[in-house]
Amino acid sequence: MGRTSDAREKILGAAQSLIELRGYSALGVAEICKAAGVPKGSFYYFFESKEALALAVIDEHWTGQRAAWTRILTGDAPPLQRLRRLLEETEAEQRVGKQSCGTVSGCLFGNLSLELSNQTEAIRSRLQQIFDAQVDMVDAVVVEARQRGEVAVADTREAARSVVAQLEGQVMFAKLYNNTDRLGPLWPNCLALLGGRPTQEAVAGV
Amino acid sequence: MGRTSDAREKILGAAQSLIELRGYSALGVAEICKAAGVPKGSFYYFFESKEALALAVIDEHWTGQRAAWTRILTGDAPPLQRLRRLLEETEAEQRVGKQSCGTVSGCLFGNLSLELSNQTEAIRSRLQQIFDAQVDMVDAVVVEARQRGEVAVADTREAARSVVAQLEGQVMFAKLYNNTDRLGPLWPNCLALLGGRPTQEAVAGV
Structure with a gap:
């Protein structure tokens, strides 16, 4: 280079x-x-501008995160186990971030959503696309889990939105309290939101 | 004056x-x-400073919101019905806000948590106190509901935290998508997080 x-x-x-x-x-x-x-x-x-930089930062971060989410959510493991791993890896990533810089940085997309969504349409639109894509990826896993009779939700997309909203809300609190332990309940909460009836392997996280 | x-x-x-x-x-x-x-x-x-102003804005807003939450959450209605009303009034407030200024403003405390919690300890600490108080208020209602056998949660405080996190996450999306319909699932999600078995009146919201 x-x-x-x-x-x-x-x-x-x-x-x-x-x-x-x-x-x-x-x-x-x-x-x-x-x-x-x-x-x-x-x-x-x-x-060309600070906004253009912000969009590039968002795209760069999403390229990495999308690859990670795809790797985690599309493997051969049972669907609920993959979803659990996503939440656990999110927690682990925040923990490592805190260990390296002392503060929980939270979710870049959530941070910018609340800081900027009423200010620049370009950024709002990009963040919407990213969260839509996250919801799509979770939705696909929820559909699989429902086919296996492991979750009981009428509207899988709505359920996926709730899971992503729960993730954002808990990450916000992890940031505010600078405490990644706040992310511990993510998986049981996710399961509750999905009306989950996990298999033994999914519960054990193997 | x-x-x-x-x-x-x-x-x-x-x-x-x-x-x-x-x-x-x-x-x-x-x-x-x-x-x-x-x-x-x-x-x-x-x-004395812009930070002092931000703290005053936070306190002023919390004074009003705490009064509203107290009114809603401590009435004579069954506990789950009160909790449902809190979520419905939150949605209604965001809807009215959007009608008056065109944009969903979201939650002032959530917005400032993500914008400022890593920058000023005074603001971080004040916002922590506020969210702790919100969790206390929801917790008290969850305890009541559990006594009536209407919810099934082991740790009522953890459950209350999850409800407030769900609220913050969904309000974030209402703001990002500038769409208060995002708040529609708040009550069913809250019930799912609580392992709720609501009475007929609570379901009907009467």
Whole structure:
């Protein structure tokens, strides 16, 4: 990778860290460039505005997260076991984040939803697409679980929305209380929302 | 009320509207004073900093919301019926807000939790107290419902936390999608989280 690509990656990395720590509105381009260790001129070479940078940070983060969700949610394990693993890996990721920087950073998409959704249509629209995609992925697993008679929900999409909403709500509290133990009840709550009748393996998380 | 009290109220009202619309970080004191129609000098007469203003906005909003939650959650109606009413009134309030200003403003406390909890300890601590109080209030109702054999939860406080997390998660999506219909499933979800066996009256919401 050439130097220019490095600069773009450095800006993206610094911006994501700073946004997770302090939100988007409070940041200035100069500060992002300083943290990235690149001259301010580089910024406008790669990004036409701070909003364009925010969209790039969102896309970059979603590319990684979508790959992880796909890996976890589409394996050969029974559907509820995969869903449980998604919640456990989310908790583990937040725990590792806290260990490395001292604070629970929460969900980048949730943070930006509450900070920015009434301010920029481009960001609102991108975040909607991402949460729609998350709901689609959970929905597919819930449909499978229902076919196996392991959950009892009339509307699988609504149920998937509730699971993602529960995840966002609990991650918010993990961030506010700076305590990842808040994420412990995610799986039993998810199961309750789905009217779950898990198999023994799903319960054991094997 | 004298002129000075009016100015304080005007600043608080303008700040709450602006924070709900655009978040806290993006706001400047000059803009708040302009929206409030008060000279900038007044601001520092009443508030020593923008953070002090944010705390006052939070306290003012919580004073009103706590009174509403107390009224709803401590009446003579059966406990699950009161809980259902809380969720329905929350939905109605967001709907009225959207009708009046075009956008779903969401939950001021949730918004500020995600925007500011890693930035100012004073605000984090105040928001923690508020969510703790909300969980206490819901917990008391869940305890009552359990005594009546209407819910099946081992840990009522954990269950209350899940209900408040579900509320925050769904309100986040109502804000992101600018659609209060997202709040429709709150009551069935709440019941599922509580392992609810509601009485007929609670189901009918009478």
